Amino acid sequence: MKEQNSFSEKEINPLHNIEQWDEDVLERYTEDGKTKNEYRNYDNPQRDTVREFYRLNHTYQSYDFVQQKREEFLQFKRKQMRVWDAMDFLNTLVDDSDPDIELDQLQHLLQTGEAIRADGHPDWFVLTGFIHDMGKVLCLFGEPQWAVVGDTFPVGCAYSDKIVYPEFFANNPDYSDDRFNTKYGIYAESCGLRNVTMSWGHDEYLYHIMKDYLPEPALYMIRYHSFYSQHREHGYEHLMDDHDREMFEWVKKFNPYDLYSKSPKPPVVAELKPYYEGLIRKYLPETIRL
Numbered sequence: 001m002k003e004q005n006s007f008s009e010k011e012i013n014p015l016h017n018i019e020q021w022d023e024d025v026l027e028r029y030t031e032d033g034k035t036k037n038e039y040r041n042y043d044n045p046q047r048d049t050v051r052e053f054y055r056l057n058h059t060y061q062s063y064d065f066v067q068q069k070r071e072e073f074l075q076f077k078r079k080q081m082r083v084w085d086a087m088d089f090l091n092t093l094v095d096d097s098d099p100d101i102e103l104d105q106l107q108h109l110l111q112t113g114e115a116i117r118a119d120g121h122p123d124w125f126v127l128t129g130f131i132h133d134m135g136k137v138l139c140l141f142g143e144p145q146w147a148v149v150g151d152t153f154p155v156g157c158a159y160s161d162k163i164v165y166p167e168f169f170a171n172n173p174d175y176s177d178d179r180f181n182t183k184y185g186i187y188a189e190s191c192g193l194r195n196v197t198m199s200w201g202h203d204e205y206l207y208h209i210m211k212d213y214l215p216e217p218a219l220y221m222i223r224y225h226s227f228y229s230q231h232r233e234h235g236y237e238h239l240m241d242d243h244d245r246e247m248f249e250w251v252k253k254f255n256p257y258d259l260y261s262k263s264p265k266p267p268v269v270a271e272l273k274p275y276y277e278g279l280i281r282k283y284l285p286e287t288i289r290l
């Protein structure tokens, strides 16, 4: 059963598919770590779609919206399934553009995991690469794209101009709310991200599913992997504490595997499945609740 959202179809799914957001992030950040200056200038019909996506994201991701989504989804009363089956479930997300060149969700996750494994990292890091986007199942529960993917950022305090398309925050009710529109808003200086509410999406959702099972660096990677305005742009140093700074080294280590491990050669699922099933057995419970 899909949740009833009070948005029009256009407001729910402005992107052709949710990978379009990932591809756009890839456009933004070159492999040598530089931000492309021409990012916002080039002429590309995809651009308008992404722009509309961010307009909706920045307009609606307010403090109250996030609280409402947390209330709605962090009770995990929708499904109970094995982790691998949740991956298969995620893979039912229909991709309606460029079917020839697009890799499906499972392939992106396997490629991320395999790239981490090839570099000799610990097995929990490989597992993290494999599951990091599992929270995108939110799309299958009828959630709007802009409440599943997209750059994440703190709510409850001023939006950083380091967030992509910051001008769209002017439409957000919190922008003119005195409780939320100052540098610290409802938070205190260096309060630590554990005390900060992030915008709602697949990162935060999966963090709550996994928080009892994986080492803390893995949880940081899952929870903050789309927080580009901090891990790439350092726009929220003032809310971070020393522990966050230590853990963000892992988030930064993870990011290139997410962005640059995409190869057009699809991994052979049947060959890799036993290894990943083994990792799931080692760290995660028999079933998880979504």
Ligand SMILES: [Fe+2]
Binding pocket: 132, 133, 202, 225, 226
């Ligand atoms: Fe992601």
Ligand SMILES: [Fe+2]
Binding pocket: 022, 108, 132, 133, 258
């Ligand atoms: Fe990803």
